[in-house]
Amino acid sequence: MPELPEVETTLRGIAPYVLGSSVVGIIIRESRMRWPIPTDMEEKLKNKQILGLQRRGKYILFVVDSGTLIVHLGMSGSLRIATADGPVKKHDHIDILLNQGPILRYHDPRRFGCLLWAEGDPLAHPLLAELGPEPFDPLFCGEYLHEASRGRKMAVKTFIMDSHLVVGVGNIYANEALFRAAIDPRRAAGRIALQRYRVLAKVIVEVLREAIAQGGTTLRDFVNASGKPGYFQQTLAVYARTGEPCLICGETIRSVRLGQRSTFYCPRCQH
DNA sequence: AGTGCGGCCTGTCCGC
DNA sequence: TGCGGACAGGCCGCAC
Numbered sequence A: 001m002p003e004l005p006e007v008e009t010t011l012r013g014i015a016p017y018v019l020g021s022s023v024v025g026i027i028i029r030e031s032r033m034r035w036p037i038p039t040d041m042e043e044k045l046k047n048k049q050i051l052g053l054q055r056r057g058k059y060i061l062f063v064v065d066s067g068t069l070i071v072h073l074g075m076s077g078s079l080r081i082a083t084a085d086g087p088v089k090k091h092d093h094i095d096i097l098l099n100q101g102p103i104l105r106y107h108d109p110r111r112f113g114c115l116l117w118a119e120g121d122p123l124a125h126p127l128l129a130e131l132g133p134e135p136f137d138p139l140f141c142g143e144y145l146h147e148a149s150r151g152r153k154m155a156v157k158t159f160i161m162d163s164h165l166v167v168g169v170g171n172i173y174a175n176e177a178l179f180r181a182a183i184d185p186r187r188a189a190g191r192i193a194l195q196r197y198r199v200l201a202k203v204i205v206e207v208l209r210e211a212i213a214q215g216g217t218t219l220r221d222f223v224n225a226s227g228k229p230g231y232f233q234q235t236l237a238v239y240a241r242t243g244e245p246c247l248i249c250g251e252t253i254r255s256v257r258l259g260q261r262s263t264f265y266c267p268r269c270q271h
Numbered sequence B: 001a002g003t004g005c006g007g008c009c010t011g012t013c014c015g016c
Numbered sequence C: 001t002g003c004g005g006a007c008a009g010g011c012c013g014c015a016c
Helices: A004-018 A041-045 A142-149 A156-160 A171-180 A194-222
Strands: A023-028 A052-056 A059-064 A067-072 A078-082 A092-098 A103-107 A114-118 A254-258 A261-265
Touching: A004 A052, A004 A059, A004 A078, A004 A103, A004 A194, A023 A041, A041 A067, A041 A114, A142 A156, A142 A194, A156 A171, A156 A194, A156 A261, A171 A194, A171 A261
Parallel strands: none
Antiparallel strands: A023 A092, A052 A059, A059 A067, A067 A114, A078 A103, A092 A103, A254 A261
16 A cells, blocks of 8 residues: 555656656546546646646645646555556556656556546645645654644554644554554553654654655666555564564564554553 | 544455 | 455544
């Protein structure tokens, strides 16, 4: 599932092919996504030059002069550069044809993703307007987490995964960050001290940066191939390691469900 | 207002 | 070998 590092890697991978190119056409083979692809998407984008490419949380923004294409990869989506002579595979739902020749191809088996159109300021779009800060924003710090968590009873893991608090902390990295911060994921968010939130904010940024750095090594795979997500190369300390020994203390990693999500932790290291 | 859960999807894996 | 069912999960939208 694309976590923020995969989205960032996607952005960097497609940027050289997309920026400055013009859209000459769109092929929509399947419009049933999380929300239907607007029927007028092609006329909105046709003959438009892509002036900007940005990320906000896990949303990718393609900016043209008249508006913005907003893309979310959901949990199984990908954007790759294809060529006209290449095969169209199952779940290759959308092709955005670029004037220089390459095709920007959206592939998404589970169709949890979306492609939407925003007029004017894309950040004012309802899906983006209420998002919390980027984890790399200086605003995101221990003090911020501490203050926002006062009085909150929900588990700290559920808390940090709320995109209205901070964007980009998906299940894998929430688990990994809490392990590094030695915080029990089940602990009530409102009952964690400032000092511990300072550590947590720091390690969240750390795990995301590391994953992005790993993802950079797969950039070439964005042309005619399927790149491996950064976390496949990254050493995961707790995620999906139920029953295996903790890399720090050797205790057996446990799993629980928190907010419908698989949660992994070391019962000795995390409190 | 805060909280938790249902639903959207398909590929993969497991047990029978 | 086939088949049903559980599971994976980002995030909205709803109900309490």
